[in-house]
Amino acid sequence: MVETFTEADVETIEHNGTRLVRVLPRHDGDHRAWFTRNNWALRASMYEHGAVMVKNSGLAAQGELAVVAEEIGGNTLDYNERSTPRSRVTGKVYTSTEYPADQTIPQHNEASYSTNWPHNVFFFCALAAASGGETPVADSGAVLDRLPAGLVERFAERGVLYTRTYRKGMGLSWQEGFQTDDKDRVESYCRDNDIQTEWDGDVLRTRQRRDAVITHPVTGRKVWFNQAHLFHVNALPEDVREGLLELCGEDGLPRNAYYGDGTPITAEEHRTITAAFEETTLAEEWSTGDLMMVDNILTTHGRRPFTGDRKVLVAMTQRVS
Ligand SMILES: O=C(O)CCC(=O)C(=O)O
Numbered sequence: 001m002v003e004t005f006t007e008a009d010v011e012t013i014e015h016n017g018t019r020l021v022r023v024l025p026r027h028d029g030d031h032r033a034w035f036t037r038n039n040w041a042l043r044a045s046m047y048e049h050g051a052v053m054v055k056n057s058g059l060a061a062q063g064e065l066a067v068v069a070e071e072i073g074g075n076t077l078d079y080n081e082r083s084t085p086r087s088r089v090t091g092k093v094y095t096s097t098e099y100p101a102d103q104t105i106p107q108h109n110e111a112s113y114s115t116n117w118p119h120n121v122f123f124f125c126a127l128a129a130a131s132g133g134e135t136p137v138a139d140s141g142a143v144l145d146r147l148p149a150g151l152v153e154r155f156a157e158r159g160v161l162y163t164r165t166y167r168k169g170m171g172l173s174w175q176e177g178f179q180t181d182d183k184d185r186v187e188s189y190c191r192d193n194d195i196q197t198e199w200d201g202d203v204l205r206t207r208q209r210r211d212a213v214i215t216h217p218v219t220g221r222k223v224w225f226n227q228a229h230l231f232h233v234n235a236l237p238e239d240v241r242e243g244l245l246e247l248c249g250e251d252g253l254p255r256n257a258y259y260g261d262g263t264p265i266t267a268e269e270h271r272t273i274t275a276a277f278e279e280t281t282l283a284e285e286w287s288t289g290d291l292m293m294v295d296n297i298l299t300t301h302g303r304r305p306f307t308g309d310r311k312v313l314v315a316m317t318q319r320v321s
């Protein structure tokens with residue numbers, strides 16, 4: 001596939017089953033025409049390898065990100081049923097998750113806790129950090145291959161139960177999560193998307209069961225596709241975890257994850273899953289102007305801590321239900 005690029009230097013980087021195709025355009029100035037000529041190669045490489053990074057893409061404005069994302073990935077999508085704070089920049093282009101610079105964002109398949117997730121995610125580095133701030137990728141099939149067969153079997157059979165408590169001042173409020181001030185609209189969304197709700201005044205608790213292992217619709221490959229390790233209470237630093245448990249109890253945590261039948265995911269299982277991600281993660285440095293596109297089913301993404309200012313914009317395309 002990679003040979004089909006024109007006017008570009010192309011290199012495939014690999015680490016323990018995760019691949020990223022790095023493409024450096026070599027054209028004489030018209031970057032948009034280059035994207036059009038290489039549209040098929042970009043899309044095919046993304047579906048075959050999982051992640052493609054176009055260095056020095058030439059994209060200047062956020063609007064250009066949306067246009068290129070649509071040309072390659074189809075319709076851009078709104079960020080609904082939110083799990084992290086982000087801002088809309090323009091149209092359907094958002095900032096990436098706005099967590100403090102010293103925090104790591106664990107690897108995840110975008111929105112895999114929901115019934116609707118984007119097939120493709122496009123990240124545009126509008127401003128590279130002074131140091132760090134990579135958006136690492138890890139192949140969801142390689143993660144699955146590293147996990148013990150018994151654990152995969154249990155998750156495949158039972159799925160994952162995601163629990164959330166939306167309250168103001170602790171994680172996301174329900175208004176931010178569902179992007180509305182209308183409780184009836186939240187109820188109707190939850191009914192349509194198989195989410196159980198329980199209201200306590202202005203506090204909303206939800207429970208939703210989702211698959212943990214799915215089959216890639218294009219390649220037919222089985223992949224680990226969930227956010228159990230990220231929602232799990234042990235993903236929090238110990239002091240934050242202890243404080244939250246004391247304050248809200250297990251039932252009131254902003255988020256947590258269990259096996260789909262409600263049985264706990266043990267600390268040991270959480271460590272095993274986290275280690276499988278760590279072993280397969282590949283991180284390529286950002287420069288301002290780079291664009292990375294990922295097949296969200298085949299490839300997870302996360303974020304490394306950074307120093308200095310950093311701005312990464314996101315466009316998601318092609319909802320798969
Ligand atoms: O800022 C980034 O590089 C990605 C952050 C992230 O994981 C997200 O927004 O889902």
